[in-house]
Amino acid sequence: MGLFLLDYGAGNVHSIANAIRKLGFDFQWISSPDDFHKATTLVFPGVGAFETAIDGLSSKGLLQPLRDYINSGKPYFGICIGMQVLFESSTETPSARGLACIPAPIEAFSNEDKSVPHMGWNSVELMDPEDKDHYEGLDESSHYYFVHSYRFRYDESNQEAAQWAHSTSQYGQEVFVASVRRGNVFGVQFHPEKSGLVGLKILDTWLRKSEFAQASAPTSVSRGPRPPKARDGLTKRIIACMDVRANDDGDLVVTKGDQYDVREKVLPAAASSSDAVQAKTAGAVRNLGKPVSLAEQYFAAGADELCLLNITSFRHSPLHDQPMLAVVRAAATRVFVPLTIGGGIKDTADPDGTKRSALEVAGEYFRAGADKVSIGSEAVYAVERMLERGGNSDGTSAIETIARVYGRQAVVVSIDPKRTYIDEPSSYSGPYKSELVYGEPDGAEKDRGKAWWYQCTVSGGRESRPLSVVQLAQGVEKLGAGEILVNSIDRDGTGLGFDVDLVRLVKQSVRIPVVASSGAGRAEHFAEVFEQTGVEAALAAGIFHRGEVQIQEVKQVLQRAGVKAR
Numbered sequence: 001m002g003l004f005l006l007d008y009g010a011g012n013v014h015s016i017a018n019a020i021r022k023l024g025f026d027f028q029w030i031s032s033p034d035d036f037h038k039a040t041t042l043v044f045p046g047v048g049a050f051e052t053a054i055d056g057l058s059s060k061g062l063l064q065p066l067r068d069y070i071n072s073g074k075p076y077f078g079i080c081i082g083m084q085v086l087f088e089s090s091t092e093t094p095s096a097r098g099l100a101c102i103p104a105p106i107e108a109f110s111n112e113d114k115s116v117p118h119m120g121w122n123s124v125e126l127m128d129p130e131d132k133d134h135y136e137g138l139d140e141s142s143h144y145y146f147v148h149s150y151r152f153r154y155d156e157s158n159q160e161a162a163q164w165a166h167s168t169s170q171y172g173q174e175v176f177v178a179s180v181r182r183g184n185v186f187g188v189q190f191h192p193e194k195s196g197l198v199g200l201k202i203l204d205t206w207l208r209k210s211e212f213a214q215a216s217a218p219t220s221v222s223r224g225p226r227p228p229k230a231r232d233g234l235t236k237r238i239i240a241c242m243d244v245r246a247n248d249d250g251d252l253v254v255t256k257g258d259q260y261d262v263r264e265k266v267l268p269a270a271a272s273s274s275d276a277v278q279a280k281t282a283g284a285v286r287n288l289g290k291p292v293s294l295a296e297q298y299f300a301a302g303a304d305e306l307c308l309l310n311i312t313s314f315r316h317s318p319l320h321d322q323p324m325l326a327v328v329r330a331a332a333t334r335v336f337v338p339l340t341i342g343g344g345i346k347d348t349a350d351p352d353g354t355k356r357s358a359l360e361v362a363g364e365y366f367r368a369g370a371d372k373v374s375i376g377s378e379a380v381y382a383v384e385r386m387l388e389r390g391g392n393s394d395g396t397s398a399i400e401t402i403a404r405v406y407g408r409q410a411v412v413v414s415i416d417p418k419r420t421y422i423d424e425p426s427s428y429s430g431p432y433k434s435e436l437v438y439g440e441p442d443g444a445e446k447d448r449g450k451a452w453w454y455q456c457t458v459s460g461g462r463e464s465r466p467l468s469v470v471q472l473a474q475g476v477e478k479l480g481a482g483e484i485l486v487n488s489i490d491r492d493g494t495g496l497g498f499d500v501d502l503v504r505l506v507k508q509s510v511r512i513p514v515v516a517s518s519g520a521g522r523a524e525h526f527a528e529v530f531e532q533t534g535v536e537a538a539l540a541a542g543i544f545h546r547g548e549v550q551i552q553e554v555k556q557v558l559q560r561a562g563v564k565a566r
């Protein structure tokens, strides 16, 4: 089988490569226009932005050969942008023209009733559930991972385009096309390579069919469009987070802090023999396991997404040799759900002085297998600079440069706020008055009679900045971030539950998805944060690493509480 993969040069194409290898297929990359003649089967795992994809294909002379390949009747499988390029155009970049196989535009989701991007695990409805020969491995009882801001709206009045619809999905009030199929062409809006075992099944089904179909003429499907019965099936995501750093022996380990302090506590005096053992480890970096094996374990346990945060900067390694890249590469061959990588995504320099832009750093992580990068300190500085310029940006921040090339859905901002208390709230007239949260009379003793605002920090909480969490959240949304991860220095590692006031404040300030983080101590804390804030995802570290709560237990509690979970 002459299986080829098309890479136009941006985004995480390695996940699909890893998935195809895992399924036992050999493939080659399209590296020149001539390769299209050798290809008998083609997969285009388009990730990133519509314009970048079209420009990337044009500049490499691959656009017309791709069109010719599709018209030749040989099997084509487009994923996400690889499906969207089949359309006439996208409102993401009105000037860029698609292949126009499907006579319809791709348009933006409305964010009136929901967060955009549409990010997470959603269900699909097959257009023709009786047509078992053309399921292509899709299953209406499964969920698939979507991440996109633009979609092909299901519209019966455009019959020619609607006939391509193979399955639909619903987000908020909008019914959109989740997969298209006609003759030799199959395309999916979701990411099968990131949809766990049910996603791998789709790839496997299609690749095996294509192998068989090489010699046969393309089939033409003449099903009439049927109205979809779709309902919004988007589930809340449960994310397992691994803070990774080098321990004192130089090994990369998953660690976990209490309020960001990742070292074992120093005992006052080593009186008994067990105290003496503890005293030996006191001050050492806590070691909760190896990042790749823990990632694999969480994937198997049903985590909807994984997050790896590099919490030490490796100042002595050039970018290409960053130890975290090796971790990401290894994790991406074993884990088939989305991977977010954070820590150190900023303009930097190799030890020999070679400058590396944040875009270059992010690019290395995407090529290693990351789906999203998470930006911490740099995001705070970027918003500060924007506010100094009266709310205008110069387009050079890490958020903007990365979102432009890889799409906003690939850029997460991780914020590390902490409470700044006001002892006499009634006499406070400072700039954060409208954002103050007041302690309840029956709340924690230290909060009673006081108020606080949430202040942003940088460098893992070591430095506080004159910026509130609301200013930061709104600022990064404006700069083009696709998601916000809300940590809490006050709650991190405490097991007291998420800081619902903080999470709600951020959620109400933006229209992009928000992930609640820090403080989970019981499965019920997840239900509480979803019900009380409406966030799209919740993340925990300590309780999963220590085995105190299992991911499936969290999902069961959510389902019992009427919160959709996969």
Ligand code: 1PR
Pocket (backbone or CB within 6 Å): 241, 242, 243, 256, 257, 259, 260, 261, 262, 309, 310, 311, 342, 343, 344, 345, 374, 375, 376, 377, 378, 414, 415, 416, 458, 459, 460, 461, 487, 488, 491, 492, 493, 494, 495, 517, 518, 519, 520, 539, 540, 541, 542, 543
């Ligand atoms: O500033 O872009 O280099 O990014 C640094 C990243 O590393 C940021 O995302 C920052 O949150 C993270 N980070 C830096 N120092 C620490 C530390 O712990 N000393 N980890 C750190 C932050 C917080 C969460 C944690 C949750 C859940 N870790 O990621 O996983 O609080 O924990 P829990 O469930 O156990 O309560 P840059």
